[in-house]
Amino acid sequence: MSVATSHQIQKYYDFHRDKEIVFTKANLKSLRVNPRQIYLKCAGGQWPCIINSSSLQKAKVIIGTSSGVYSLIVNKKEQHISIVYCFYDQNNEPVQFFVTSNVVDIQPYQGSKDLALLTLEFTQRPPDDLILKIGEFLEVNENFKTRKEERIGLNENSMRLLCIPKEESYIFIAGVPRKCIMKDISFGGARVMLVGVPKFLEGKTIDLRLYFTDTNEKVSLIGKILKADSLQGRKDISVVHIQFNQDEIPMSYKFHINSYITSYQKQLIEKQLNNQAAAQRAEQAAATKVAQQKQIADEKEELAAAQKAAMQANIKAMGNAFAAQPSRQVQQAPT
Numbered sequence: 001m002s003v004a005t006s007h008q009i010q011k012y013y014d015f016h017r018d019k020e021i022v023f024t025k026a027n028l029k030s031l032r033v034n035p036r037q038i039y040l041k042c043a044g045g046q047w048p049c050i051i052n053s054s055s056l057q058k059a060k061v062i063i064g065t066s067s068g069v070y071s072l073i074v075n076k077k078e079q080h081i082s083i084v085y086c087f088y089d090q091n092n093e094p095v096q097f098f099v100t101s102n103v104v105d106i107q108p109y110q111g112s113k114d115l116a117l118l119t120l121e122f123t124q125r126p127p128d129d130l131i132l133k134i135g136e137f138l139e140v141n142e143n144f145k146t147r148k149e150e151r152i153g154l155n156e157n158s159m160r161l162l163c164i165p166k167e168e169s170y171i172f173i174a175g176v177p178r179k180c181i182m183k184d185i186s187f188g189g190a191r192v193m194l195v196g197v198p199k200f201l202e203g204k205t206i207d208l209r210l211y212f213t214d215t216n217e218k219v220s221l222i223g224k225i226l227k228a229d230s231l232q233g234r235k236d237i238s239v240v241h242i243q244f245n246q247d248e249i250p251m252s253y254k255f256h257i258n259s260y261i262t263s264y265q266k267q268l269i270e271k272q273l274n275n276q277a278a279a280q281r282a283e284q285a286a287a288t289k290v291a292q293q294k295q296i297a298d299e300k301e302e303l304a305a306a307q308k309a310a311m312q313a314n315i316k317a318m319g320n321a322f323a324a325q326p327s328r329q330v331q332q333a334p335t
Contacts (some may be wrong), residue, residue, distance in 0.1 A: 012135020030251035037086035060226045082317040140258040148188040163214040172207035189243045196230035219250045
């Protein structure tokens, strides 16, 4: 189970709550579901079922019409029932959790008298584990459709985030392995450099091998070389542009590309927010400085005005005092 913040889980729930995943064999494998450990709990008992589809608000399961849970539901449709999901974590340990539900519909499965399709509506928000599993799966598939050609240049930082140990790898052309250096990758393709003449490589079917350190997994990416160019100054080395076969791209590869894209987006958003916060702090500091300078200027002006007023008052007082003194007659000396 991926590590996710409560904000990310809430985002998955808000954006994907009503989107349904059909549990095909490929989807079961991609989601690491243990279908044999999914069952229904009702009236103190539990019965196995086959999960057909699920969203974050409801699920559809297939049960036998001869099972005890079918009789309970048919006889009492308001019966509360819980569906037990089971996934494998990264250590291949089973993770189970319950989701309390109500039965809102019962239909024969594909016209069969022996099987019934139950539609269960969750009575509350499901556990975070289920939100994370289904939300991440839906996000990966949406980004795969809308951002298929968005290239990720391979460098020390991007390889660390992608969990790719090195840019060197192997590419199989006509079943023959060749060493190559990966320059960039995307959901839908890659650009690699290898020894070879461009005109003999274009149109060839290839199998590019990648290794991911976090899951200790090797993936095989089947595709076709759409274009090949000579490396500048080296006619014996080609840079080839590969397009993967869309229906054969491993889900684990999609998860890694999506993880990088969302992590990179998060870093950009955090950087933008930090820049905005820094700009706001600088603006506030500048405004505070201007306000302080204005306050000092105002105080100086007030002090100067007060000093002037005091001086004028002193001058006026001295004038008044002088005017109030009695006049003195000057006596003339005898001749």
